[in-house]
Each structure stands twice: as structure tokens, then as C-alpha cells.
Amino acid sequence: MAEDIKSKVIKAKKASIELSSVSTEVKNLALEAMAQALDKERTAILDANAKDLEAAAELKKKGKLTQALVDRLKVSDSKIDGMIAGIRDVIKLKDPVGDTLSTLELDKDLILYQVSCPIGLIGVIFESRPDVVPQVMSLCLKSGNATIFKGGSEARESNRTIFQILVKAIESTDGMPAGAFQLMETREEIMDLLSLDAYVDLLIPRGSNEFVKFIQKNTKIPVLGHTSGICHIYVDEYADLDTAWKVCFDAKVQYPAVCNAIETLLINRKIADSFLPKMAEMYLGAGVELRCDEDSYTLLEKRGLSPLSRATEEDWSLEYNDLILSIKLVNTIKEAIDHINTFGSHHTDGIITENASRRKAFTALVDSSSVMVNASTRFADGYRYGKGAEVGISTNKIHSRGPVGMEGLLIYKYILLGKGQVVADYAGENAKPYTHRKLDLKFENVN
Amino acid sequence: MAEDIKSKVIKAKKASIELSSVSTEVKNLALEAMAQALDKERTAILDANAKDLEAAAELKKKGKLTQALVDRLKVSDSKIDGMIAGIRDVIKLKDPVGDTLSTLELDKDLILYQVSCPIGLIGVIFESRPDVVPQVMSLCLKSGNATIFKGGSEARESNRTIFQILVKAIESTDGMPAGAFQLMETREEIMDLLSLDAYVDLLIPRGSNEFVKFIQKNTKIPVLGHTSGICHIYVDEYADLDTAWKVCFDAKVQYPAVCNAIETLLINRKIADSFLPKMAEMYLGAGVELRCDEDSYTLLEKRGLSPLSRATEEDWSLEYNDLILSIKLVNTIKEAIDHINTFGSHHTDGIITENASRRKAFTALVDSSSVMVNASTRFADGYRYGKGAEVGISTNKIHSRGPVGMEGLLIYKYILLGKGQVVADYAGENAKPYTHRKLDLKFENVN
Known part of the structure; x- marks a missing residue:
């Protein structure tokens, strides 16, 4: 070196x-x-x-x-x-830096502070x-x-x-x-x-x-970031159609080259007839290439929409970063959630629904850093999330997840202030008990 | 496989x-x-x-x-x-699981929830x-x-x-x-x-x-834990001697086989004469092998204490996990802090001092997951820290640090609830502004 x-x-x-x-x-x-x-x-x-x-x-x-x-x-x-x-x-x-995150009395005059510090x-x-x-x-x-x-x-x-x-x-x-x-x-x-x-x-x-x-x-150092952004919107059978058309259009077309744009649209079969033709028309008008599964292809072809491509199995794992969208009909919300958890990149995924139990199932079971309900996936961004500045978007499952601001650059240390206490007094027979009482003291104010 | x-x-x-x-x-x-x-x-x-x-x-x-x-x-x-x-x-x-960690209004009817979830x-x-x-x-x-x-x-x-x-x-x-x-x-x-x-x-x-x-x-998966526990206590010139003797004894002798027992004792030269001989006597009485640097060896030899060993450079990086202790005299608190940050394992380190500015410098500058002031390093433990159960002790600098309880098994997801909002309306000319107003709503109560 x-x-x-x-x-x-x-x-x-x-x-x-x-x-x-x-x-x-x-x-x-x-x-x-x-x-x-x-x-x-x-x-x-x-x-x-x-x-x-x-x-x-x-x-x-x-x-x-x-x-x-x-x-x-x-x-x-x-x-x-x-x-x-x-x-x-x-x-x-x-x-x-130096924020007291928690304060716990372990015993009289033995106070444990958890204080934020740089990484x-x-x-x-x-x-x-x-x-x-x-x-x-x-x-x-x-x-x-x-x-x-x-x-x-x-x-x-x-x-x-x-x-x-x-x-x-x-x-x-x-x-x-x-x-x-x-x-x-x-x-x-x-x-x-x-x-x-x-x-x-x-x-x-x-x-x-x-x-x-x-x-x-190529490193053992922890890495904060994301590789791919394979994002989805699932249009539920209880979707408001105007919301669905507007949000799905924005999520693909407003800026297709970025990680939080959608690559795959999943549509509940029960709403496909009323939702998909107009949606496809909007996309085709904006120059989006549509890669359809068997059933959505048949549906759109019947309505005389073109040009249409056929999606292959590989398409579900592709991040186009371009005006290309894959489309799939699903029978149930469960099928949509399974598809997202299997092929997605755990970045940002959305549902369009007016039904509270569908919303709850989707937000609970989709394993992604951001889950959108009746809003564009494009909102997943540090600036829009009010973080001031963005360090990156993380798909990690530890430390920081989703859009990361300055908080992703911090960790904490524990500081224990005592008056000569030793563990021997709190162990074995006649062990002194711990009080474990939460306190409202700030470490920065300790003199 | x-x-x-x-x-x-x-x-x-x-x-x-x-x-x-x-x-x-x-x-x-x-x-x-x-x-x-x-x-x-x-x-x-x-x-x-x-x-x-x-x-x-x-x-x-x-x-x-x-x-x-x-x-x-x-x-x-x-x-x-x-x-x-x-x-x-x-x-x-x-x-x-399901705790709302923060809630932010991005705009009217566009609410961002940060909700805890399993890893x-x-x-x-x-x-x-x-x-x-x-x-x-x-x-x-x-x-x-x-x-x-x-x-x-x-x-x-x-x-x-x-x-x-x-x-x-x-x-x-x-x-x-x-x-x-x-x-x-x-x-x-x-x-x-x-x-x-x-x-x-x-x-x-x-x-x-x-x-x-x-x-x-041998893995790309994040690992929560620690390898070695090379812990120190620094006895400052402003130490209360009774506290120092009691705490330093406990930190080595109470249970020497564990990661939060000390391996090296650093002593400010100005207090060495009054502190070290009695301390050494206590350690020798408990069967502790003392590995001394040049100056502490001379000091203890003069007082007729034995047996004494000599510390080599290698000793500063050893975790004995046994009744062995290395001893070093330092000129300043800065030298002690440098020694700890260089040779320690960023696990748990302590200072004995009655001086507030020494305490502040030590707690700010020692880069360890737990920093003890006038208390034994042996307190660094999930049970003693009131966590109920301990998942492990982490010397990682991200996610969880120090004794880790159930909180180390959690992360969060962002959930954005909207009413059809699209990013296009918040971008370009005549962009709608974000309100970025903190709210007190809990996601679990949203119907």
C-alpha cells in the first residue's frame, strides 16, 4: 500500500x-x-x-x-x-453531537447517560x-x-x-x-x-x-447506500382511479432516471379493466415502453392500444432507469406483496387504495425502507423528507434506512458517572439491588 | 451448498x-x-x-x-x-414493534411516519x-x-x-x-x-x-458483537484515593475472565507515589500478576513490593482475561487518552477523578462504547444497564453500540400517507412548498 x-x-x-x-x-x-x-x-x-x-x-x-x-x-x-x-x-x-438520548439511574449517585457522538x-x-x-x-x-x-x-x-x-x-x-x-x-x-x-x-x-x-x-467497512432501486406501485381493487392515474404517472414519468421512480406496476385483476387502458394511454402518450405480462397484454391489445412489448421473467428484476415500465396483473394484495418482497430492492414501494385494512396490510408487510400510500414513490428523498441535506438513501437493515440526513453520521456512547461504586457490591449474596429509574437529567448540564 | x-x-x-x-x-x-x-x-x-x-x-x-x-x-x-x-x-x-418514532407533515394531508419494525x-x-x-x-x-x-x-x-x-x-x-x-x-x-x-x-x-x-x-452480513475487550482505567492526579483503590481492584479482580475487566492501569505520574504502592499490595494479595512499565517497576521495587514483571510493548494490546494487569505511568491525561484510543478495543474505559474539566475531557475524547467515571468498568453489561436481557456488547460504530438489548434487533421504515399527491406539483416553476411541520400523531392510531 x-x-x-x-x-x-x-x-x-x-x-x-x-x-x-x-x-x-x-x-x-x-x-x-x-x-x-x-x-x-x-x-x-x-x-x-x-x-x-x-x-x-x-x-x-x-x-x-x-x-x-x-x-x-x-x-x-x-x-x-x-x-x-x-x-x-x-x-x-x-x-x-452531545445530545442526551436517555438517562437512567442504576443506583443512588450512579447515573448512566446515553449521549450522541460522531461515528x-x-x-x-x-x-x-x-x-x-x-x-x-x-x-x-x-x-x-x-x-x-x-x-x-x-x-x-x-x-x-x-x-x-x-x-x-x-x-x-x-x-x-x-x-x-x-x-x-x-x-x-x-x-x-x-x-x-x-x-x-x-x-x-x-x-x-x-x-x-x-x-x-471489496471492503469490510460498513457501507451506507443502495445499489438498485426497483420500486413498485400496487393498484388495489379499492383504489380511487383518479389518484391511481395521477400517482402512477408521476412515479414513472416525472423523472425516470432516478432510484425512486417505479419500474413495475402491479394491478389487482378486479380493477384492471377500469384502470389500465387509460393508464396505458397516458404512458404511451409520454413515450413509455410498456412491457406487459400475458393478461395485461391481452387486455390492452383488445382495447387497440399499441405499441406493447411482452415482459419476460427477467423484467421483474430490472431497474430500467428509463421510460420503460413492466406491468403485471395480480389476483390478491398478498400476491402483490410477495412480488414486491421477492423482486424489489426494499427501497420504496407504494399502494393505491381507499381501504384501511388493505393499507394496513401493505404498510405492515412490505419490507421496504419507504412505503407510500396514495402518494408518488418519488417523494422518497432527504430534501422532501425534511432532512435539509441528504447523505444518501440506504437500503441497509441496520443503523439508517431510507433517505438519510445528518442523523446517519451519528452514534452514541454510554457514560456512567459514579461515586466509587463497584460491581462486587451488586453481586453474590446480599447483592445491592439496581434502581433502574429513568431520569430527566441532561449530560450536557452536569457540572 | x-x-x-x-x-x-x-x-x-x-x-x-x-x-x-x-x-x-x-x-x-x-x-x-x-x-x-x-x-x-x-x-x-x-x-x-x-x-x-x-x-x-x-x-x-x-x-x-x-x-x-x-x-x-x-x-x-x-x-x-x-x-x-x-x-x-x-x-x-x-x-x-410499530412505535411511531417521528411524524412530519410534508404538506396538507401528506404525512410521513417513521415507524419501528423488526430487522x-x-x-x-x-x-x-x-x-x-x-x-x-x-x-x-x-x-x-x-x-x-x-x-x-x-x-x-x-x-x-x-x-x-x-x-x-x-x-x-x-x-x-x-x-x-x-x-x-x-x-x-x-x-x-x-x-x-x-x-x-x-x-x-x-x-x-x-x-x-x-x-x-468470512461474511458480508453485518455482525453485532465485539472481538476483544482491552479495557483501561486512568487514575488522574485529581483522583480520590479511596475511590481509586476500590474501583481499580473491582475492575480487575471481581471477575477477571470477562470482556469488561481491565487489562491496563494508567496512572498519572503526579499521584503514582501516593496511589500505586497500596494498589499493588492489594492486587498482589489477590494473586494478580503485575506487568509494569519501567517507571512503575522502579517505584514499586523501591517500596519492596514483589513479585513484579516487566511489561513489553506487546502487553498494551493483550487481553489477558486472567489475573494479570499491565501498569503504565503517564505524564498527562492526554497521554492516557491517546494510549486508550490507540491500544484499547473501544469497549469500556474509565477515569478516576474529582476534577470536572478532566472528567469532561475524558468522556468527550475517549472513543469507547462505555466510559466510566469513578465507577467500575464491570458495570458495562446489559442487565446492569437496565436492558432486561442482553443481545450482546457491540464495539461497532453504527447501529448499536455498547451493551445491546432488544433495541438492537429493530430498525424503522418510513410510511408516507397521502391523498394522491405527486412530485411534479412540488418541482419546477410554481413548485408547491413543503410545510415540514412536526406533528404529534401516532401511526398506530391512524384509521
């Missing part, structure tokens, strides 16, 4: 300890310094970005880069405005979007976590410039430790980073499904 | 969905049936255990099993009483202690999680008998799904289980450090 990677990681890990106890005031001063530095150094950022764009244009000519990637790479003055506004939003967020050292690996650096750095700083960044090589100049501007602003703020934020620049360094599970506490990869899968397969 | 393992796991995973929405009443009836069945089937359990003990005696003769392992294997009538009492304790615990399918792998089965099964059942058990081969007969009695009791309770609890019996099956990360959501290994390390190294 390149020694400088390991030494960068160790440096950041050491700084993470200091950073964990920096006061809210100092953290906010550092964030404001970051915002002002970005504003002052616009020219340097745009110049660096121009170099990346030039190189990207060359790669695009050779067919090695798509236009979409080039677009995501571009930094404009208004994007810098967005970065600055994002940092100032984080200043407004409540400091999540430690986070590794953020992302593809070519330079605005990730200020966004993630501000969230990590506010939550007291040190961070190692690795951006896409296409954005190397932009990332480096933005990173250096921000770190200079942070480290010139009185009371901030040095070395808490580090940048890695080569692809080889990723493999090194993935092996440093003794130091890195959490990885947040942001990018394509393949990219996230690669990270998950 | 042996097909029956995969099919057992898939069966349990399917049943986990049903189990997740079983009512509190039905779960408590199943728990009571478990308790009564154990009581009724004592003879069968003791007979099965006798077979295991007989085989164990043979192995012990051949030197393949220690007496400690044989002791842990033994089931007596009073141990069965303990199992029954443990199950009835779990009946008394509040059902943790899904848990794998519990343990060495030879048959009482683990009823304890873990009752916690998993109450929290709505399906479970795969794999016990040590030495306890095969006992585990199988207890398991079958409990499953029969559960599955004969009206409303409980079949197949949620499964038993694996061979060592080969562990490797199969470890590879089934598509189905198993969490592993809880209980056993030796090597055993837990082996599990961690």
Missing part, C-alpha cells in the same frame, strides 16, 4: 477525536469561513473546472465519456451559489460531481466526523481546488484541528482505502449501482 | 414477513407457551443434556475439551428455572451454552425477528431438544407463522450461512474472540 494513503487516513482518524468535541460555535465559524472562501475563490474554481471540462471533451470525442457525465462535471457561478447556500443551510441545522472517520467515494465535496464536508464537519474524499478522476482539478479552498478555510478557524479532511486522487488509492477497516468507520459511496456494488464487495 | 440450509433460510426469511406483524397479544401467548413447555419437558431436556455431558467427558479425557466448557454445557433444574424466568421477563417487556432474519451462532436458545428466541420473537440458530456441536443433543420443544410451543399458538425459527447443526453449515447475505440481515456471534473474528472475516 502507498504509505501516504495510510498516513493520510491515520492523520484523519487522529483528528477525528479532536473534531468530535469541537464546540458548535467553532464549527459554525468554520462553516461560514468555508462559504466565504468559495465565494472569494470563484475564479480559481471555474479555472480548474475548465481544465476538467477540456479533458472531458477530449474523452467524449473518443467515446469514453457520455454527455450526461460531462454535464454533471460542469461548475457554473450558479452552482457555486448553490454550494454556498448549502453550507449556510448546514449552519442552521442543530448541532447533533469517527467517514470515507466518501463519489463519481464526477464536484459539488459533493462542500455538501458532504459541511455535513461531516457539523456532525464532528473526519472525512476522506475520493472523487472521480474526470473532476480531479475541480475537486482538488475546491477541497484546498475549503480545508484552508477550516484550518484557519481558531479551535479547529488540522488534518480532519483528506483528499485521495487516484483510483488505486480506493482499493487501499477499502482495506483500512481498522481506521475507517463508515463508507458512503455515491454513484452508479455497479460502483456501489463494487465497493460493497 | 447443502440445499436444505438454503431452503431453511429462505423459509425463515418468508416467515419473518408474517412474524413482523403478529400482534403483541399473540406473541406473548407464544412466549408463555414456550415457558410452560420447558417446564413440562424437563426430563427430556435433562436426558438430552446427559448425552452431551457423557460425550463431553470423553472428549475431556482426551484433552479436547476444558472443564470450563463442560461446566457451561451442563443444564440443571435450576438452569431450566432460569430459562423459564428469562422468557417471562421478556413477556413483561414493552412490544418494540428481519437474524443468525445467532454460539458456542456450547444451551441456555442461549430460549433467551435469544424469546427476544427475537418479541421483536418480530425470524432467527436461525447454530450452536456448538458439544451441545447438539441439548440444543436440538430445547429448540424442538420451543418451536412446537410457538407453532401451536394460534396466529404464529410456521418456520420462523430454524436450527442448524453442523459446522459446515456455518460457512453456508455466512454466504447467505441476500437473506440474513444480521449475525450475532457469541463466543470467544477468535470465533467472532472468524465470523467477521
Whole structure:
């Protein structure tokens, strides 16, 4: 392993300890310094970005880069405005460190506090979007976590410039430790980073499904994120038709390239005749390719709708990320729930129904991080969920699930304050009993 | 892979969905049936255990099993009483499933609920202690999680008998799904289980450090637990001496074989003269081997204390689990904190001090799951922390940390209840604003 990677990681890990106890005031001063530095150094950022764009244009000519990637790479003055506004939003967020989550008296003068604290050292690996650096750095700083960044090589100049501007602003703020934020620049360094599970506490990869899968397969470090987003809506026989048409259209068409758009529409057979033809018409009008199972194909063909494709078994497991939708008729809500739990990615799934017991069954039995009732799956998003900023969307079953805000960067420690108590007095014969009484004390107020 | 393992796991995973929405009443009836069945089937359990003990005696003769392992294997009538009492304790615990953790209005009639739910399918792998089965099964059942058990081969007969009695009791309770609890019996099956990360959501290994390390190294499934327990106490210059002597003695001597006993004592040089000689005398009197750094060795030698050993650099990373203690003098609290964060296992560490700013620095900067102030490290334990039952002690930095009770078996899902809202109305020009207003509604009360 390149020694400088390991030494960068160790440096950041050491700084993470200091950073964990920096006061809210100092953290906010550092964030404001970051915002002002970005504003002052616009020219340097745009110049660096121009170099990346030039190189990207060359790669695009050779067919090695798509236009979409080039677009995501571009930094404009208004994007810098967005970065600055994002940092100032984080200043407004409540400091999540040092909150007393619970307080329990174990015995007289023996009080157990559960107090929130940063996770430690986070590794953020992302593809070519330079605005990730200020966004993630501000969230990590506010939550007291040190961070190692690795951006896409296409954005190397932009990332480096933005990173250096921000770190200079942070480290010139009185009371901030040095070395808490580090940048890695080569692809080889990723493999090194993935092996440093003794130091890195959490990885947040942001990018394509393949990219996230690669990270998950090659590290022992916990990974926060999701690979695929195979989302469904089930239109129940008790659906309100207007709601169903409107919501199912939005969930596929409003922005098909994202993880919370639906890929499969499940329809209760009893409502298919009244619901599906108009729905299909709306989709076809918006240019959606419809991949139908046997029965929905027959139904739509009879009504003279075209063009129609046939869904194969494979379609149920595909994330199209495009204007393509698979359609299946089901006999019961149970069949729909089984289909979703079997083929879905436990990300976001919805039901359209006016029936309370159907709603209850669906929300209880669908094993997904977000379950929507009579609302579009597209709402599953950190900003829409009121989190201010999104760290990612997690399909993990532990720690943080669904859209994750700053709360996903925190854990807790237990602090026991005593007056010389020993376990020997609470064990064996004549053991003293524990009181286990909940108290309303805050650790931050203990003098 | 042996097909029956995969099919057992898939069966349990399917049943986990049903189990997740079983009512509190039905779960408590199943728990009571478990308790009564154990009581009724004592003879069968003791007979099965006798077979295991007989085989164990043979192995012990051949030197393949220690007496400690044989002791842990033994089931007596009073141990069965303990199992029954443990199950009835779990009946008394509040059902943790379906709690509304937060409620947010995104817009009029568009309400986001965050609701607690089971994790899904848990794998519990343990060495030879048959009482683990009823304890873990009752916690998993109450929290709505399906479970795969794999016990040590030495306890095969006992585990199988207890398991079958409990499953029969559960599955004969009206409303409980079949197949949620499964038993694996061979060592080969562990490797199969470890590879089934598509189905198993969490592993809880209980056993030796090597055993837990082996599990961690060989699976992509999240592992809840800890490998080593290298715990410290730092005796600050502002320590109350009586407190220091009492607490440091308890933390090493009261039960040295466990993970929360201390392995290293760090002493501020300014208090070493007045504190250490009497402390060493107490330890030597209890048969503790003292491995001293250069300066503490010199200090104690001068006072004529013996026998003393010398600590090597390696000692700072050793978990003795025995009556052995390493001792080091430090110049500052910072040096103590650095030592603990560098060589410790982030499990449990303590400070003895009467000084508030020293206490604050230590509790803020020591990166451990439990931090003790003027109290023994031995208090770090699920029972003592008032959790009723302990799932394990975690040194993970995500999800659950420190002693973990039933709360470690839960996660949440987001449920969004709407009236046909679509994202298109909240995007682009003339976008509707989100209200993001906190509400006091409970999802369980929504009709």
C-alpha cells in the first residue's frame, strides 16, 4: 500500500477525536469561513473546472465519456451559489453531537447517560460531481466526523481546488484541528482505502449501482447506500382511479432516471379493466415502453392500444432507469406483496387504495425502507423528507434506512458517572439491588 | 451448498414477513407457551443434556475439551428455572414493534411516519451454552425477528431438544407463522450461512474472540458483537484515593475472565507515589500478576513490593482475561487518552477523578462504547444497564453500540400517507412548498 494513503487516513482518524468535541460555535465559524472562501475563490474554481471540462471533451470525442457525465462535471457561478447556500443551510441545522438520548439511574449517585457522538472517520467515494465535496464536508464537519474524499478522476482539478479552498478555510478557524479532511486522487488509492477497516468507520459511496456494488464487495467497512432501486406501485381493487392515474404517472414519468421512480406496476385483476387502458394511454402518450405480462397484454391489445412489448421473467428484476415500465396483473394484495418482497430492492414501494385494512396490510408487510400510500414513490428523498441535506438513501437493515440526513453520521456512547461504586457490591449474596429509574437529567448540564 | 440450509433460510426469511406483524397479544401467548413447555419437558431436556455431558467427558479425557466448557454445557433444574424466568421477563417487556418514532407533515394531508419494525432474519451462532436458545428466541420473537440458530456441536443433543420443544410451543399458538425459527447443526453449515447475505440481515456471534473474528472475516452480513475487550482505567492526579483503590481492584479482580475487566492501569505520574504502592499490595494479595512499565517497576521495587514483571510493548494490546494487569505511568491525561484510543478495543474505559474539566475531557475524547467515571468498568453489561436481557456488547460504530438489548434487533421504515399527491406539483416553476411541520400523531392510531 502507498504509505501516504495510510498516513493520510491515520492523520484523519487522529483528528477525528479532536473534531468530535469541537464546540458548535467553532464549527459554525468554520462553516461560514468555508462559504466565504468559495465565494472569494470563484475564479480559481471555474479555472480548474475548465481544465476538467477540456479533458472531458477530449474523452467524449473518443467515446469514453457520455454527455450526461460531462454535464454533471460542469461548475457554473450558479452552482457555486448553490454550494454556498448549502453550507449556510448546514449552519442552521442543530448541532447533533452531545445530545442526551436517555438517562437512567442504576443506583443512588450512579447515573448512566446515553449521549450522541460522531461515528469517527467517514470515507466518501463519489463519481464526477464536484459539488459533493462542500455538501458532504459541511455535513461531516457539523456532525464532528473526519472525512476522506475520493472523487472521480474526470473532476480531479475541480475537486482538488475546491477541497484546498475549503480545508484552508477550516484550518484557519481558531479551535479547529488540522488534518480532519483528506483528499485521495487516484483510483488505486480506493482499493487501499477499502482495506483500512481498522481506521475507517463508515463508507458512503455515491454513484452508479455497479460502483456501489463494487465497493460493497471489496471492503469490510460498513457501507451506507443502495445499489438498485426497483420500486413498485400496487393498484388495489379499492383504489380511487383518479389518484391511481395521477400517482402512477408521476412515479414513472416525472423523472425516470432516478432510484425512486417505479419500474413495475402491479394491478389487482378486479380493477384492471377500469384502470389500465387509460393508464396505458397516458404512458404511451409520454413515450413509455410498456412491457406487459400475458393478461395485461391481452387486455390492452383488445382495447387497440399499441405499441406493447411482452415482459419476460427477467423484467421483474430490472431497474430500467428509463421510460420503460413492466406491468403485471395480480389476483390478491398478498400476491402483490410477495412480488414486491421477492423482486424489489426494499427501497420504496407504494399502494393505491381507499381501504384501511388493505393499507394496513401493505404498510405492515412490505419490507421496504419507504412505503407510500396514495402518494408518488418519488417523494422518497432527504430534501422532501425534511432532512435539509441528504447523505444518501440506504437500503441497509441496520443503523439508517431510507433517505438519510445528518442523523446517519451519528452514534452514541454510554457514560456512567459514579461515586466509587463497584460491581462486587451488586453481586453474590446480599447483592445491592439496581434502581433502574429513568431520569430527566441532561449530560450536557452536569457540572 | 447443502440445499436444505438454503431452503431453511429462505423459509425463515418468508416467515419473518408474517412474524413482523403478529400482534403483541399473540406473541406473548407464544412466549408463555414456550415457558410452560420447558417446564413440562424437563426430563427430556435433562436426558438430552446427559448425552452431551457423557460425550463431553470423553472428549475431556482426551484433552479436547476444558472443564470450563463442560461446566457451561451442563443444564440443571435450576438452569431450566432460569430459562423459564428469562422468557417471562421478556413477556413483561414493552412490544418494540410499530412505535411511531417521528411524524412530519410534508404538506396538507401528506404525512410521513417513521415507524419501528423488526430487522428481519437474524443468525445467532454460539458456542456450547444451551441456555442461549430460549433467551435469544424469546427476544427475537418479541421483536418480530425470524432467527436461525447454530450452536456448538458439544451441545447438539441439548440444543436440538430445547429448540424442538420451543418451536412446537410457538407453532401451536394460534396466529404464529410456521418456520420462523430454524436450527442448524453442523459446522459446515456455518460457512453456508455466512454466504447467505441476500437473506440474513444480521449475525450475532457469541463466543470467544477468535470465533467472532472468524465470523467477521468470512461474511458480508453485518455482525453485532465485539472481538476483544482491552479495557483501561486512568487514575488522574485529581483522583480520590479511596475511590481509586476500590474501583481499580473491582475492575480487575471481581471477575477477571470477562470482556469488561481491565487489562491496563494508567496512572498519572503526579499521584503514582501516593496511589500505586497500596494498589499493588492489594492486587498482589489477590494473586494478580503485575506487568509494569519501567517507571512503575522502579517505584514499586523501591517500596519492596514483589513479585513484579516487566511489561513489553506487546502487553498494551493483550487481553489477558486472567489475573494479570499491565501498569503504565503517564505524564498527562492526554497521554492516557491517546494510549486508550490507540491500544484499547473501544469497549469500556474509565477515569478516576474529582476534577470536572478532566472528567469532561475524558468522556468527550475517549472513543469507547462505555466510559466510566469513578465507577467500575464491570458495570458495562446489559442487565446492569437496565436492558432486561442482553443481545450482546457491540464495539461497532453504527447501529448499536455498547451493551445491546432488544433495541438492537429493530430498525424503522418510513410510511408516507397521502391523498394522491405527486412530485411534479412540488418541482419546477410554481413548485408547491413543503410545510415540514412536526406533528404529534401516532401511526398506530391512524384509521
